[in-house]
Amino acid sequence: MRNVEVPEYEIHEEVRVDPTKTALIVVDMQNDFVKEGGSLLVPDAEATIPKIKGLLDLARESGMKVVFTQDTHNEGDPEWEIWPEHVREGSWGWRIVDEIAPREDELVIRKVRYDAFYGTHLDHYLRVWGIDTLVICGTVANICVHYTAASAALRWLEVIIPRDATSALDPFDLEASLRQTSFLFAGRITSSESVKVAA
Numbered sequence: 001m002r003n004v005e006v007p008e009y010e011i012h013e014e015v016r017v018d019p020t021k022t023a024l025i026v027v028d029m030q031n032d033f034v035k036e037g038g039s040l041l042v043p044d045a046e047a048t049i050p051k052i053k054g055l056l057d058l059a060r061e062s063g064m065k066v067v068f069t070q071d072t073h074n075e076g077d078p079e080w081e082i083w084p085e086h087v088r089e090g091s092w093g094w095r096i097v098d099e100i101a102p103r104e105d106e107l108v109i110r111k112v113r114y115d116a117f118y119g120t121h122l123d124h125y126l127r128v129w130g131i132d133t134l135v136i137c138g139t140v141a142n143i144c145v146h147y148t149a150a151s152a153a154l155r156w157l158e159v160i161i162p163r164d165a166t167s168a169l170d171p172f173d174l175e176a177s178l179r180q181t182s183f184l185f186a187g188r189i190t191s192s193e194s195v196k197v198a199a
Helices: 046-062 122-129 141-154 171-185
Strands: 015-017 022-027 065-071 107-111 133-139 158-162 188-190 195-197
Touching (some): 046 065, 046 133, 046 195, 065 122, 065 141, 141 158, 141 171, 158 171
Parallel strands (some): 015 195, 022 065, 065 107, 158 188
């Protein structure tokens, strides 16, 4: 074993966004990942719910588009060979947690892999809406959050990650992902309360 220091990355004290061109993406806040008894519980995921609620309030009050991703698997899914069975479609574990349930007018993207763009209509909706900036939060930081952020950045979308509204299986995974997002994608790392609507 050896200790590895995460290289420094910038944490922005304030990030202002244009709500007409920004979407909030809430990644995989489902019972299996968030709630006790979930089959793939992320230790810090439930603690992020209040921070995500705050971001949802900001988005809804300002007219920002809101998108939830919902990891979705069924019998024979090869991902269950990598991870324990999780988020089986229609199960309790598959459902988005009640505390931040999507509204009827908010988009829910069912995805089959880590990347919310892979095999989904997410890119189509963002283009139709004229979105150029994504605020991405949820779980798991270095898996579904990270690969969604990476895919967004490869499409030249601006990426903002509120670190206190994002969780990982291990603190190292969170820090490594945030550093990569900042370093490789020119993403902005901040806190949930530091995301502001531009005047």
